[in-house]
Amino acid sequence: MTDLLAALLDPFSYQFFVKGIIVATISGALLGLLGVYIVLRGMSYIGHGLSHAIFGGFAASQLIASSWYMLGAGIWGVASALAINSVARRHRIGSDAAIGVVTTASFALGVALLAKFGNRGPSFDAALFGSILGISQGQVWALIAISAVTVVLGVLGYRALLFATFDPDVAQASGVNVARTDAIFVSILSLAILATLTVIGVTLVAAMLVIPAVTARLLTQSFQRMLVLSTIIGSICGGLGMYASYFANVPSGTMIVLIAAGAFLIALGLGPAARRREASSAEAAAGLVPGPVRA
């Protein structure tokens, strides 16, 4: 028994692993939170494209200045996010095709640059599938900073973002600057993808933007609860996935996504019952709440 416990606790004796768990937990929470808007806006493909686009910037900028590659990739990421956003807003151009061209070209450039010149930062596999070894101290701070900015903007712009997501035309007419809201959102999204890229991996980031959010959606009908649930599910999958990857000896991103997929399947089974329970308690609340307010 003590042997088993020792084995289970073994990974925590390594400082890099503790850091990895923390980073994966925060990453999962951040992507889970942003994923709510991604899923409700039907932007899953944009999230997927963006992570590939950022990979190009990541590879190119580390060649130019290895110590500043986060900054270079960040600028590249925000630029591609804004480009994708403006393409997506003009419906008639065929945004899905345009995104496909821009982001895969950027990804191909990244692969070519890494293959030709090698890499000075995190390894190729780490960038694609995520690795605990790819986490530098600078990235930890970047992740914390971006998470903080996301939460602050999410709270400040909560209503504008909700309205712009639910009903953009009416939001615009009601005084919400939808274009600016969208631009800020995709910029934050690209920075979040960049910050979580080395833990979860380019090819798997999109999964963490989608799975926690749809899992949360299965469990609740309320927007605020969906935000909270998706963040929690994302963080649990992140931490648990990282932990499991130690034993499975596979890239961290793969275990994180597999655990998230497991959570989704469980929610698929529990969903109807959870929503029924919520509905009956909401019913009760609606009966009680209006009374004192109108009195």
Add this chain to the structure above:
Amino acid sequence: MSALLRTVDLSIAYQRDRPVLHEVNLGFEAGEFTGIVGPSGSGKTTLLRVLMGAIAAPKRQGRGQDLWQGQIQRRPGLRLAYVPQLETINWDFPVTVFECVLMGRPQHGVHMRATGTERAEVMSALDRLGIAHLAGRHIRELSGGQQQRMFLARALTSQPELLLLDEPTSGVDITTRHAVLHLLADLNDSGIGIVLTTHDLNGMAAHMPNLVCLNQRVIAQGPPADVLTAPVLEATFGAGLDVLTHLGMPVVVDSGSGLTPGGASHD
């Protein structure tokens, strides 16, 4: 009386040589109740979206400039609210009726939760429309009529002077259509100007105090008795329609021959 909202020589095209609206001059005054009728593709929805500000003149010179001519004159500080067509809403979106109506409140402040005042205002808007007991429900759980009431409640929370509605009775049954019509008449009585689009001539248009017949350009405008005439309807819908009178109300029917040769004129 000066208009709350006015279009001046407004012409809009999405593509060159394919005008959607052509030299439209309309004024909407405080407390008016206007129905805009026209066939599909007549520019009704475009006009409404222009009025509400979802489509605006291109800011930069050059690209797209030739697709937009004329202007929109809006009285400064005009409080405008819009009720979307129910078909355009994502009913799977995870919001409750309360959360949905709360969105209509002017978007200031950083509160994630509703303040006491907001809660009271939302509940009183829901109460006014008789759906306060549904506040905690998910939006999908409402009937068509209740969904329409929810968006009316959302519109009312901004205390609008002018209410724009896109096809408020499309896809609802006759009873609901009556209810919506009476509801709108009540709101109009309380001083709110109403502009709605409809393609339902007998169920809706004939009951409006004021009608605009639109088919890219304004064919006619005025009270139904003046506007709902065979020549105007033919020019608007491009089909032969006759107008009868029943209990003092105009009733539009297909003209006898059914397939009128030359009736569907292409200009």
